[in-house]
Amino acid sequence: SQQGEEDPQALSIQEGENATMNCSYKTSINNLQWYRQNSGRGLVHLILIRSNEREKHSGRLRVTLDTSKKSSSLLITASRAADTASYFCAVGGKGNKLTFGGGTRVLVKP
Amino acid sequence: NAGVTQTPKFQVLKTGQSMTLQCAQDMNHEYMSWYRQDPGMGLRLIHYSVGAGITDQGEVPNGYNVSRSTTEDFPLRLLSAAPSQTSVYFCASSTTGDNEQFFGPGTRLTVL
Numbered sequence: 001s002q003q004g005e006e007d008p009q010a011l012s013i014q015e016g017e018n019a020t021m022n023c024s025y026k027t028s029i030n031n032l033q034w035y036r037q038n039s040g041r042g043l044v045h046l047i048l049i050r051s052n053e054r055e056k057h058s059g060r061l062r063v064t065l066d067t068s069k070k071s072s073s074l075l076i077t078a079s080r081a082a083d084t085a086s087y088f089c090a091v092g093g094k095g096n097k098l099t100f101g102g103g104t105r106v107l108v109k110p
Numbered sequence: 111n112a113g114v115t116q117t118p119k120f121q122v123l124k125t126g127q128s129m130t131l132q133c134a135q136d137m138n139h140e141y142m143s144w145y146r147q148d149p150g151m152g153l154r155l156i157h158y159s160v161g162a163g164i165t166d167q168g169e170v171p172n173g174y175n176v177s178r179s180t181t182e183d184f185p186l187r188l189l190s191a192a193p194s195q196t197s198v199y200f201c202a203s204s205t206t207g208d209n210e211q212f213f214g215p216g217t218r219l220t221v222l
Contacts, residue, residue: 030208042114042200042213043153088152092208096141096160097168100152 004032004072004089004101012107019076021104023089024069031092032065032072036085037103043088046074079108111136116201116214123191123221131186131217133201139212141204142184146170146197147216153200158207159184191221 004023013019023032031050035043049056049065049072056063062075076083086105090098117132135142143158145168155168159178173195175187184203188195198218202211 033210035211040216042215043202043211044213045210048210090211096207097143097155097158098208098211099155099169100145102150102152 004091004099006087006089006101006104008104009102010105010107012109013079015079015081015108015110017079019079019083019106019108021074021087021106023072023074023101025072025089025091026070027093029067029091029093032063033090033092033098034061034063034072034074035088035090035100037088038085046087048092076106079106081108081110084108113137114201114203114212114214116199116217118217119215121217121219123188123219125191125193125221127191129188129191131188131199131201131219133184133186133214134182135184135201135203135212136182137203137212138181139203139205140181141207141209142178143168143202143204143207143211144174144176144184144186145200145202146195147200148197156186156199160207188219193221195219196221 033048034046060077086103088103090100114135140161144156145153157176159165201214
């Protein structure tokens with residue numbers, strides 16, 4: 001399986017701090033995506049990074065991809081209470097499908 | 111655009127009952143999929159479709175049927191509900207299977 005696995009499973013930080021979470025996978029990929037899920041709601045796409053890219057930014061989000069280590073990281077800078085959510089990585093590879101990891105639960109305390 | 115819509119939002123079934131979860135999208139996406147999410151876990155792919163008339167199995171297809179007669183609609187049928195199917199079900203659509211997915215709000219299903 002090329003399922004992404006997130007680390008840590010849970011993260012608690014103060015507002016204004018940075019939050020970093022990691023995703024590891026097992027096989028070759030076409031792209032890797034990050035999604036956010038607020039409690040009880042559907043997932044929202046945050047960012048997609050292709051296998052030939054190393055870093056991508058979107059607002060306060062920074063994603064890196066290291067294909068040699070089969071890992072990716074998501075950094076949220078200057079976190080806000082509204083960033084409290086679960087974050088999932090999803091691996092896009094062969095078979096025209098995405099495979100999701102178990103997620104990182106982030107709590108941002110005001 | 112409404113995006114991806116799902117009905118119902120909540121459903122309680124008894125073991126052995128059948129039902130259909132509805133999913134519709136108005137973005138003209140060819141790819142649609144169904145996932146289930148169990149408490150504290152990620153999403154697992156049940157079935158997917160790359161276009162009208164074409165469906166395929168995902169990671170956990172047993173106990174579920176799908177059909178895709180139009181580009182817009184992708185219903186998921188539970189044939190004979192079991193307590194193990196208690197979960198939150200999400201429908202998603204996209205241009206392709208490994209591109210940005212647009213998710214519906216989910217259906218919370220409880221099987222007693």
